[in-house]
């Protein structure tokens with residue numbers, strides 16, 4: 001569904017992504033792992049056209065989308081939930097959802113509230129009144145109500161309590177079950193391992209490792225080398 005070949009990206013003169021190739025298919029959760037500064041966020045931003053200086057081939061259902069504008073990419077159904085969530089603090093939960101809603105979605109408001117019962121309870125509260133976990137739920141809900149076919153999540157579990165992380169895992173499973181392609185950027189290795197069908201490791205702007213979940217489970221050398229975690 002989403003096929004990326006030799007993606008390069010720059011901030012000024014700094015060449016941040018170097019020949020990144022990856023793919024995500026429908027109904028698949030793919031994790032992009034890597035240390036701080038490896039280029040994970042830059043990869044996601046490049047996919048939605050939010051990095052000006054980029055080169056490479058990004059295809060969505062076979063169509064080259066590399067040169068498209070951010071809004072054109074969004075319209076095709078690629079949704080980024082950024083690290084800092086980007087919800088409107090002065091609007092209520094329901095208003096945040098209403099402005100993102102599109103007709104062609106598997107998750108109209110009633111379905112959103114089934115998937116996120118907490119958001120239903122909090123629907124009249126403003127964004128600023130929500131906990132970190134509720135804000136993350138709302139950010140994902142806003143993406144879903146827009147009818148994505150590819151969902152890009154940038155460190156969704158960051159700073160969240162374990163019970164909320166478990167709820168998020170259920171949401172990601174439901175999204176995969178609906179046939180959406182999910183590209184998940186994480187530092188939380190156990191969250192990734194619980195969910196992902198495949199893994200990529202990014203290091204200094206390059207893909208240095210790619211594996212399916214079973215192979216990755218046994219890849220203790222790569223974990224130590226690129227993620228600085230010891231096998232348990």
Ligand SMILES: Nc1ncnc2c1ncn2[C@@H]1O[C@H](COP(=O)(O)OP(=O)(O)O)[C@@H](O)[C@H]1O
Nearest residue numbers: 011014016034035036037038039040041042043
């Ligand atoms: N807006 C920016 N301007 C210049 N350099 C940046 C900018 N954003 C990120 N970088 C640099 O690009 C590299 C990759 O950053 P990033 O994609 O945010 O990494 P990650 O998400 O994996 O932590 C880092 O070296 C970072 O310092």
Ligand SMILES: [Mg+2]
Nearest residue numbers: 040041042083
């Ligand atoms: Mg990042």
